[in-house]
Structure formats: structure tokens, C-alpha cells
Amino acid sequence: MLAPFLIMLREGLEAALIVGIIAGYLRQTGRSAWLPAVWTGIFLAIALALFVGAALQFVSASFPQKAQELFEATIGIFAVCVLLAMVFWMRRVARSLKHELYSSIDHALAASGGRAATYGLICMVFFAVAREALESIFFLLAVFQQSRDPAGPFGALLGVLVSAGAGWAIYAGALRLNLARFFRWTGVFILFVAAGLLAGSVKALHEAGLWNHLQTVVYDFSHVLPESSPLGTVLSGLLGYRDAPTLGEVLAYVLFLTVTLYLFLRPMSPAPALRPAESRSDA
Template structure:
């Protein structure tokens, strides 16, 4: 339950920060009249994300059992790629995103089709976060049942929207560097659990039959149906009786991804010159 909440909080806050930077820059440069187009871009992106999610869910419901397992594996693999790339992208872009967005706004509003350019800019920025969220939620909902997960995800979105408005109007300041670092580590653990689940789905689909010996069986000690087991399952991808293959994939992914994520990030010379155009976001917004 905590996993969808925190990830949707992070995804929503990323989208809120991007749109907040755009809205603030328009206001500061006397271009507030363009704000309705920003809202159009946001609504179009949200609508498209919801449509894609509903379409994927509807299509998957028509599949036979083995095809359903293959679909779940594919969604899980896509979710892992999306979540991992999102974590590393924000780690790289956080320092210069403000200056880059300001530059993109200026270019959009000086183009021959300024209105469409601004709508498109906002649309693609928010749609990126929306599609990331859709693939994650599909993957996590397929591995969990009940209303708790959707409600937790909705709570994360609502709080991120409220935080976005509070940041925009100056009432809330967050240590964004620390927030994205710790949520990034958490998301990598979630992605490892989704990846292990995808390996299990590939086995159920008949496409992967190696290393299927159970690594351990804790069903009598810590079943997934227990409160602690459910929490660990949602947070860390815990399974009471995983196969050796699932354990290997889980640990290998974590070892590689955490190693690179925890390395000190050294911006390139180009990034330094871009960041010098405007003060970096730094640790507060």
C-alpha cells in the first residue's frame, strides 16, 4: 500500500514541479494570459494517460490465461524500465531542469504557432509522468488485489497536487534533492520486486522454466497474507516462496542499479554551462 502511494506522490510532484516552473515563469515574465493553454496541455495529458491505462486493462482482460501471464510479464518489464529511467533521469535533470524549461518556453512562445507549441510542451512533460504512472500501476495492481492499492495511489496523487499548489504559491518548501534521492532508492527496490514478479509471470506463460527451485519457503513463518508480509511485499517485493531465478534477478538488479544510482553525479561541461544560465533548483523549491 505504501509503494503506490509514494511512487504516485513522487510522480505527481515531478509533474507539479514542471508545471509549477512553467506557470511561475509565465507569471514572472508578464505572460499570465497563456496560462489557460497550460491547463489544456495538463488535461489532455491526464486524459490520454487514463485512456491508455483503460485500453491496456480492457485488452488484457480478453486474453487467455497464458497470454494474460505474458502480458503481465511485459507490463512488468516495461514498468521496470520506465521506473529505472525515471529515477536516473531526475537524478541528472534536477540541477538544470528550471533553466531548460525557461529556454523551452521562450522558444515555444516565439514560434509561429506559439499556442500549440506551449500546449505541446506541457502535454509531453505531464504525459511522460502519466504514462510512467500507468505502467507502474498496471504492474503493481496485477500483483496485488483489493481496493487498498488504488486508494493509496489516489492519495499520493491528491497530496502531490496539494503540494504543487503550495509550492507554487510559496507556502511550502521541500528539500527536493533529499526527497528525490530517498524516493529513488525506494523505487529501485520496488522495481526489483516487479522484475522478480515478471520472471514468475514468464514461467507461468511457459517461456522461462530455469532456476525454478524454491530458494526458501517462509509461508508458515511470514506469509504474504499477514500484515507484515503484505507490507514487505508492497515495499520490497517480498515473496514467501520465491524461485532461485527470481531471487537472482532481484539481487542482481538491486546491486547494479543501486551502485550506479549512489555514485556521486558529476555534471558534464555542457550541463554546467546550462545550469549557469539560472540558479539551480538546489535543495529547495
């Protein structure tokens, strides 16, 4: 339950933050008449994500066992790639996100008027929210396939509701959140989730008959802390815990975390300063 909750809280807050910045800027600049276009983009993005999730679930249900394992591995690896892209993208653009959104809004509304401007704003919101919504669908599919936590869907729904409430509070000015710190620490958590998904995908590839190397069991805690136990279920969904992992799964988990945590936590290099000659020529 905790992993789906935190994933949806972060994803939902990212989407709510973007929508809140757009809606707040429209209100501050006296363009509140465009807010229905914002809602239209949100609803279209949510509808697309629900359709994609239902389609993937429907298609996978008819697969034979080995094909289902391959599908699980594919979804898991894809989710890991998207998680990485999302975490490092937010790390890179967090400081300039508001300025970029303001510029995009001005461009969308000033380039043309009337219906074309409405469609431009709808598309802007749609793509911003659809990105987060589709990411969430793939994350949840991967997590639910690898961790059979019956409370997982409830945790995901709770994360969406909390993020929606936090987004509205930020938009209304009732909540001040240190977003840099929030995204930094949830980013670290998501890297642990991604490492677990990658290790689970290695296991699924073996069960699909496509990976038969490094199958020595490193340790066996199945009698002490089985994955099916309440604590094992939480650790499985949260940190990718396996009660009897193979060497391949452990190596994938440890190497992935070592590289990604180093890249994510290292200080960002400051933007290069202009030389005096360049500054005078720009002036």
C-alpha cells in the same frame, strides 16, 4: 497501499514541479494570459493516460490464463525499464531542469505568435505531464497485478492528491522542499519497487511457460509470513516480497538492486572545466 502512494507521490510531484515552474515563470514574466494553455495540456495528458490504462485493462481481461501471465510479465518488465529511465533522468537533469524549462518556454512563445505559440505551449505541457502520467499507469498496472492489495487504488489516489497540493504550495511559495534529497531517497525506494517487479515478472514468465530455469525454491515463509497476510501484502507491494521465491527470482532481485543502487548512489562526476585557452577563445 504504501507503494502506490509513494509512486504516485513522486510521479505526481515531478509533474506538479514541472507545471509549477512553467506557470510560475509565465506569471513572473507577465505572460499569465498563457496559463489556460497550461491547463489544456494538463487535461489532455491526463485524458490520454486514463484512456491508455482503461484500454490495457480491457484488453488483458479477455486473455486466457497463460496470455494474462505473459501480459503481466511484459507490463512488469516495461515498467522496470521506464522506472530506471525516469529515476536516472531526474538524477541527471535535476540541477538544470528549471533553466531548460525557461529556455523552452521562451522559444515556444518567441518563435511565433498567436495560435501557433498557444499550440506550442500546450504541446510542451502535454508531453511533460503525459510522460509522468503514462509512467504512472504502467507502474500501477504492474504493482496491482503483482500485489493484490485492496487499498492500493486508494493509496494511489492519495498520492496524487498530496502531490497536487504540494505542487500548488511550491508554486505559491508556501512550501520549500529539498527536491534533491526528496528525489534521491524516493529514487532508492523506487529501485526496490522495480526489483520486486522484475522478480515478479520472472515468476510470471515461468507461469506463462516461457522460463523454466532456476526454479529451486530458496526459502519458504508461506507458513510464517504469507503474501496474503496484511504485513505480507505491504512488503510485497513495497519491496517485492515473495514468501517462497525461486532461485531465478532471488538472483534477478539481488543483481538488479546491486547494479542499480551502485550506479544511482555513486557521486555524479562534475562537468569538465574549460582549459584557459578555450575560455579565452569563448570570450
